[in-house]
Amino acid sequence: MSKIKVSELTKIFGPNPKQSLERLNKGASKDQILADTGNTVGVNQASFDVKPGEFFVIMGLSGSGKSTLIRLVNRLIEPTSGHVYIDDEDITSMNKNELIEARRKKLGMVFQNFGLFPHRNVVGNVAYGLEIQGVEKQEREQKAQKAIEDVGLKGYESSSPNELSGGMQQRVGLARALANDTDILLMDEAFSALDPLIRKDMQDELLKLQKKLGKTVLFITHDLDEALKLGDRIAIMKDGQIVQIGSSEEILENPANEYVSNFVKDVDRSKVLDAEQVMRRPEVLTTYKGGPRTAIKKMEDVGASSIFVVDRDDQFQGLLTIDDAIRAYKEEIPMEEVLNQDVHTTTPTTPLSDLIGVAADTKYPIVVLDEEQKLLGIISRVSILSGLVLGKEKDEVTN
Numbered sequence: 001m002s003k004i005k006v007s008e009l010t011k012i013f014g015p016n017p018k019q020s021l022e023r024l025n026k027g028a029s030k031d032q033i034l035a036d037t038g039n040t041v042g043v044n045q046a047s048f049d050v051k052p053g054e055f056f057v058i059m060g061l062s063g064s065g066k067s068t069l070i071r072l073v074n075r076l077i078e079p080t081s082g083h084v085y086i087d088d089e090d091i092t093s094m095n096k097n098e099l100i101e102a103r104r105k106k107l108g109m110v111f112q113n114f115g116l117f118p119h120r121n122v123v124g125n126v127a128y129g130l131e132i133q134g135v136e137k138q139e140r141e142q143k144a145q146k147a148i149e150d151v152g153l154k155g156y157e158s159s160s161p162n163e164l165s166g167g168m169q170q171r172v173g174l175a176r177a178l179a180n181d182t183d184i185l186l187m188d189e190a191f192s193a194l195d196p197l198i199r200k201d202m203q204d205e206l207l208k209l210q211k212k213l214g215k216t217v218l219f220i221t222h223d224l225d226e227a228l229k230l231g232d233r234i235a236i237m238k239d240g241q242i243v244q245i246g247s248s249e250e251i252l253e254n255p256a257n258e259y260v261s262n263f264v265k266d267v268d269r270s271k272v273l274d275a276e277q278v279m280r281r282p283e284v285l286t287t288y289k290g291g292p293r294t295a296i297k298k299m300e301d302v303g304a305s306s307i308f309v310v311d312r313d314d315q316f317q318g319l320l321t322i323d324d325a326i327r328a329y330k331e332e333i334p335m336e337e338v339l340n341q342d343v344h345t346t347t348p349t350t351p352l353s354d355l356i357g358v359a360a361d362t363k364y365p366i367v368v369l370d371e372e373q374k375l376l377g378i379i380s381r382v383s384i385l386s387g388l389v390l391g392k393e394k395d396e397v398t399n
């Protein structure tokens with residue numbers, strides 16, 4: 001099941017959208033339509049699915065149609081054609097009351113300009129949505145309080161927004177969306193007005209909160225670094241169309257076209273990260289003690305084709321492939337003798353930039369060892385690439 005499903009959604013602004021739609025469907029370009037009719041194609045045949053709990057980012061330059069698209073999702077803008085399903089219900093065919101209900105119950109919204117009421121204090125702002133839903137005072141204050149704590153603003157309940165910094169104001173905006181307890185958060189350039197350090201903090205915290213609360217997030221940004229850092233998947237838009245949908249890794253490794261690869265070329269690779277910051281625990285480890293049979297079972301359980309072998313003190317011994325494990329099992333060879341020697345090891349403080357060459361040379365992940373040769377983690381080539389680009393925290397990097 002998808003949480004949000006957008007199906008062939010198109011929005012044309014201007015006097016005669018239906019006529020322009022026909023031309024668009026016959027292959028006319030956005031520019032042609034604008035020149036001939038004065039109509040603007042905001043979104044052109046956009047389709048995507050967002051899974052429950054997914055962090056889905058829509059990224060594109062100014063004018064590419066991101067804001068129009070997110071406003072079509074909660075139907076602040078009426079589509080010219082296409083459908084939007086929230087929990088399998090078609091938002092585009094709801095009547096006014098059903099729509100209001102669906103927005104309140106399902107779609108929390110966080111804006112770039114915070115959208116706070118200056119005359120209300122923090123609790124008053126956070127509880128606002130609940131108040132208009134008629135939630136009784138004690139309950140709404142309890143919920144507001146929890147959301148305020150979730151975003152790290154405990155102690156500021158009675159402050160007024162203008163006493164708070166930009167970052168804190170955006171936390172209030174986020175708390176307000178959280179207090180309504182919708183499964184979905186729609187975030188339109190929510191961090192774009194913040195200065196870079198505060199922005200990074202907010203990104204980190206949003207990722208943590210999203211994981212903790214299991215929210216589905218649809219996040220709009222014009223910043224590729226932000227998109228790559230936050231998104232489980234990213235949709236890249238150009239001229240109203242989605243030109244590629246993929247994980248950060250897929251987009252970095254296989255840009256769908258020149259437009260995307262030009263973006264990717266420009267991402268900031270200057271951040272100095274080391275091995276420790278991108279390594280992750282290997283999914284499976286084994287010891288000699290269980291023998292090849294245990295190793296094979298562990299690999300089968302997680303669908304891996306190789307496994308790292310450590311001794312009882314976690315000291316790294318080598319990598320065992322499933323083929324070698326099966327051979328060791330059948331021919332009764334000790335595991336020590338079939339370990340793969342072609343594994344590169346490194347220390348936690350090695351800069352990632354030093355590891356790119358190594359990673360290109362080996363098909364196995366690089367192994368990070370401490371001074372006592374204990375296995376701390378592993379790093380894949382993709383993690384190095386995305387770590388270099390993004391400055392990701394170690395537990396955010398997946399491969």
Ligand SMILES: Nc1ncnc2c1ncn2[C@@H]1O[C@H](COP(=O)(O)OP(=O)(O)OP(=O)(O)O)[C@@H](O)[C@H]1O
Pocket residue numbers: 013014040041042043060061062063064065066067068069222
């Ligand atoms: N109400 C409107 N009337 C006419 N044209 C519009 C309207 N809203 C948006 N557009 C046009 O639709 C296209 C997409 O705009 P949109 O605001 O969705 O892009 P965006 O990617 O969000 O850009 P930005 O980050 O600058 O807001 C643009 O060409 C824009 O001029």
